[in-house]
Amino acid sequence: MKEIDSVGSEKDEQWVVSETKDEEEVPMSRSFSVEDLLDEVEKICYDASGTSKVEMVVRLWKDGFTVNDEDFRSYSVPENQDFLDAIKRGELPAEWESRAEEEELEISVEDLTEENYVPKKKAFHPFSGRGYRLGSVAPRVVARSPSVHEDGESPPIPMVTLDHTLPVTSLQIWLADGRRLVQRFNLSHRIHDVQDFVARCQRSCPPFVLTTSVPFRELGDREQIGNSRAEMVLNM
Secondary structure, eight states: OOOTTOHHHHHHTOSSOOEEETTEEEOOOOSSOHHHHHHHHTTOEEOOSSSOEEEEEEEEESSEEEETTSOOEETTSHHHHHHHHHHHTTOOOGGGHHHHTTSEEEEEEEEETTSOOOOOOOOOOTTOSOOBOTTOSSOOBOSOOOOTTTOTTSOOOOOOOOOTTSOEEEEEEEOTTSOEEEEEEETTOBHHHHHHHHHHTSSSOOOOEEEETTTTEEOOTTOBGGGSOSEEEEEO
């Protein structure tokens, strides 16, 4: 007659290795063994009418299990136990039923019950954050902003009188709200002409100054455009 209190026999019937804490074993009883689960999963095959085929890998760890690269699932949660029970019975887990209607599911089980689950480190993606323009008084997002033509609520761009017998340049102006303006001026125009142009491009215009971007330098009212950089930043 099989002895009920046989420790070795009891461990054979467990499909999860017991965890140890303070050198004392804490048994985790289960209704089936890993071997049974591996045998039953070979019988599960759900072939949908479509051609899409998806492999579902159930990895059994010492303290829980994972499905593919999804989040770790503890054995102590009843829903997770129901999931494994369904596989043990050779049935499709309830949470996969709708998915099986559109995809062919190939289910496999990996026995890693001698190991504790260790979360994978998230992949580092450089240059994936928000960008800021150098030289501004305060950081300003330089992601693409709607132009004046794209924003129907923005005032129309005012006309700038040019003398085509004199040298002409194009100035790129970044407003405080993130909008970008490109306007042509004569090199003989002064900074106060640019300030007047900017003021007319905005419905409300609090006091502001114009600066170069890099290196940062405030532009004087009487300074000629020809002495400044071709890129300007508006600072309220």
